[in-house]
Amino acid sequence: GAVVSQHPSWVICKSGTSVKIECRSLDFQATTMFWYRQFPKQSLMLMATSNEGSKATYEQGVEKDKFLINHASLTLSTLTVTSAHPEDSSFYICSARDNYNYGYTFGSGTRLTVV
Amino acid sequence: DQQVKQNSPSLSVQEGRISILNCDYTNSMFDYFLWYKKYPAEGPTFLISISSIKDKNEDGRFTVFLNKSAKHLSLHIVPSQPGDSAVYFCAASTQGGSEKLVFGKGTKLTVNP
Numbered sequence: 238g239a240v241v242s243q244h245p246s247w248v249i250c251k252s253g254t255s256v257k258i259e260c261r262s263l264d265f266q267a268t269t270m271f272w273y274r275q276f277p278k279q280s281l282m283l284m285a286t287s288n289e290g291s292k293a294t295y296e297q298g299v300e301k302d303k304f305l306i307n308h309a310s311l312t313l314s315t316l317t318v319t320s321a322h323p324e325d326s327s328f329y330i331c332s333a334r335d336n337y338n339y340g341y342t343f344g345s346g347t348r349l350t351v352v
Numbered sequence: 353d354q355q356v357k358q359n360s361p362s363l364s365v366q367e368g369r370i371s372i373l374n375c376d377y378t379n380s381m382f383d384y385f386l387w388y389k390k391y392p393a394e395g396p397t398f399l400i401s402i403s404s405i406k407d408k409n410e411d412g413r414f415t416v417f418l419n420k421s422a423k424h425l426s427l428h429i430v431p432s433q434p435g436d437s438a439v440y441f442c443a444a445s446t447q448g449g450s451e452k453l454v455f456g457k458g459t460k461l462t463v464n465p
Binding site for chain 2: 241243271281283330332340341342343344345346
């Protein structure tokens with residue numbers, strides 16, 4: 238079945254540094270990938286839609302300069318949290334949509350802790 | 353305004369019995385619905401989906417029912433097993449599922465042995 242690899246699975250970083258999270262579709266092509274953030278006891282909130290070869294579409298309230306998204310190929314999207322702060326600590330999940338059947342496959346998530 | 357609502361944050365069921373998880377939506381443009389299961393510190397796993405042209409879809413122990421007039425769907429798990437204990441998210445999409453997913457807040461299911 239379709240597999241999405243998300244790396245790293247967890248990361249601890251210092252305030253003010255940047256962290257890059259990768260999302261790869263391993264056996265299918267995905268023109269569109271999605272980045273979600275999950276808060277404790279809350280739903281998955283869509284942060285942005287990543288489109289291969291073009292700029293990402295950010296949801297209202299998401300700082301595009303802080304959460305940089307790059308989708309350079311049909312199998313890879315990256316999310317970079319710039320100048321991280323403790324309030325950015327969260328669980329980030331990516332999802333890739335299969336170009337062929339439009340099925341969604343989620344990555345395993347990345348736990349970010351900013352200290 | 354939350355377009356997909358799961359009003360029960362938690363549900364506790366005995367092993368072997370039926371688990372019923374409910375989901376309501378407000379956007380009449382939604383025409384594709386999905387259920388995801390999520391364990392702590394993992395990404396959601398797709399369980400089952402249903403198109404608005406159907407009112408029922410079954411896959412093993414999992415059945416999803418859709419009531420379009422009431423804008424309500426439910427996930428039935430029979431029989432429930434302790435390994436089913438997880439958070440279940442309802443999600444909806446438009447244009448046959450080709451657009452972004454809108455998630456509910458999730459329901460934590462606990463199946464007691």
